[in-house]
Amino acid sequence: MDLDFKNSHTTYSTHGFHTYPAKMIPQIAKALLDEFGKNATNLFDPYCGTGTSLVEANLHGLNGIGTDLNPLARLIAKTKTTPIEIQTLDLHLRDFYNYLFNYRFGFTTNQDSIVVPSFKNIDFWFSRTVKKDISVISNYVDTIENHDIKEFFQVALSQTIRLCSWTRKNEFKLYRMSPERIRIFKPDSFSVFEKTLGKNRDGLLDFMNKSKEKVSSRIYDFDTSERIPKRVIPDESMDMVLTSPPYGDSTTTVAYGQFSALANQWLGFMDRGRALDEQLMGGKKASRIPKFKSRVLNDQVREVENIDRNRALDVASFYRGYHSSIRNVSNKVKKGGYACYVVSNRTVKGIQLETGQITKDFFELNGFDHVDTFSRTITNKRMPKKNSSSGKKGKKTPLMNKELVVVMKKRGAQ
Numbered sequence: 001m002d003l004d005f006k007n008s009h010t011t012y013s014t015h016g017f018h019t020y021p022a023k024m025i026p027q028i029a030k031a032l033l034d035e036f037g038k039n040a041t042n043l044f045d046p047y048c049g050t051g052t053s054l055v056e057a058n059l060h061g062l063n064g065i066g067t068d069l070n071p072l073a074r075l076i077a078k079t080k081t082t083p084i085e086i087q088t089l090d091l092h093l094r095d096f097y098n099y100l101f102n103y104r105f106g107f108t109t110n111q112d113s114i115v116v117p118s119f120k121n122i123d124f125w126f127s128r129t130v131k132k133d134i135s136v137i138s139n140y141v142d143t144i145e146n147h148d149i150k151e152f153f154q155v156a157l158s159q160t161i162r163l164c165s166w167t168r169k170n171e172f173k174l175y176r177m178s179p180e181r182i183r184i185f186k187p188d189s190f191s192v193f194e195k196t197l198g199k200n201r202d203g204l205l206d207f208m209n210k211s212k213e214k215v216s217s218r219i220y221d222f223d224t225s226e227r228i229p230k231r232v233i234p235d236e237s238m239d240m241v242l243t244s245p246p247y248g249d250s251t252t253t254v255a256y257g258q259f260s261a262l263a264n265q266w267l268g269f270m271d272r273g274r275a276l277d278e279q280l281m282g283g284k285k286a287s288r289i290p291k292f293k294s295r296v297l298n299d300q301v302r303e304v305e306n307i308d309r310n311r312a313l314d315v316a317s318f319y320r321g322y323h324s325s326i327r328n329v330s331n332k333v334k335k336g337g338y339a340c341y342v343v344s345n346r347t348v349k350g351i352q353l354e355t356g357q358i359t360k361d362f363f364e365l366n367g368f369d370h371v372d373t374f375s376r377t378i379t380n381k382r383m384p385k386k387n388s389s390s391g392k393k394g395k396k397t398p399l400m401n402k403e404l405v406v407v408m409k410k411r412g413a414q
């Protein structure tokens, strides 16, 4: 199976709604659904992020269930998979354009009534103009009564917040632009928002035209390393799991919380946006290194420990959560069902952590057989390719240039 998909168009349908770190590319989800989802009626993504696999599941005629701890990711996943009657959406778009026209040309009588939010460091991340203009937009969005349409607008607002802030756009963490860049950076928040709304409207129309009737996706706020209640997903009910789990703890790999912090705060999803990274997998630091039921993992954690015990604890904390989430996910899969995990072998302190092999070991412990592991070169995904695995500033080592797609099948089918 060739999963490289060089130069593919990855933002078709609703896939282009919003940027997000380490997004799965839709072509992978599509190829895996074609190969392993032929008889499936439903799909579960335990780390659904912005919902790439759920969108593809719906386009393939499967119902989707996703879980994620990041409220912004859940919002994006939900809007990408929620049909809206296009005439109703267009009415709201027109109403918003009128509101903006009246505001811009001074026809709004109560210009001073715009509520500007205040959260920690807001002035560090936004110019006065951008802060005011985004407030003009968000004040309108707050008045939308139709829930789905409000969320549709919120996604475009979140993207506008990111694009017009002083964050460096090529980083996952919150880094401020240089003073030189800030001096010349003069975004027009209104046109960024309008453009995003228009693009997303067309993407949604495409999704609705192509997705099969009567399928839908449900998205939940769950920590998948905790037990998932049966009322949310009954045991042995899912035909297929398709996911890209986090690569390591958020603080030292991909900081989803930092990436989403400004939008999460502005949209009122959480008052401490950065704290999310501590809740994600591996964020709660283990006080000792447990013995894992994977020889490869035990050996590799020990190698890291010989160099740096503290980093070994980070690694152990992540895989402890990873194993319990695989146990929980395994319970939800039907006998004969598939689990497809898109993972990467990352390097810590110069030691390569074989997440592909570890994923296989964990699933085998939980009643699955290994079907295959496919390797792909990352060419078109937002990923950190290098990090300072030694912990020393400036010393960069390759982080993830290859991805592995581990396919497992649950034992016991007739």
Ligand SMILES: C[S@@+](CC[C@H](N)C(=O)[O-])C[C@H]1O[C@@H](n2cnc3c(N)ncnc32)[C@H](O)[C@@H]1O
Pocket: 020, 021, 022, 023, 024, 025, 046, 047, 048, 049, 050, 051, 052, 053, 067, 068, 069, 070, 073, 222, 223, 224, 225, 243, 244, 245, 246, 247, 256, 279, 280, 281, 321
């Ligand atoms: C690689 S991203 C998934 C990206 C997704 N495939 C997409 O296309 O947007 C991993 C996701 O795992 C979520 N996550 C991390 N730890 C989690 C946990 N313990 N429970 C649920 N979600 C978690 C993060 O918030 C992040 O959105």
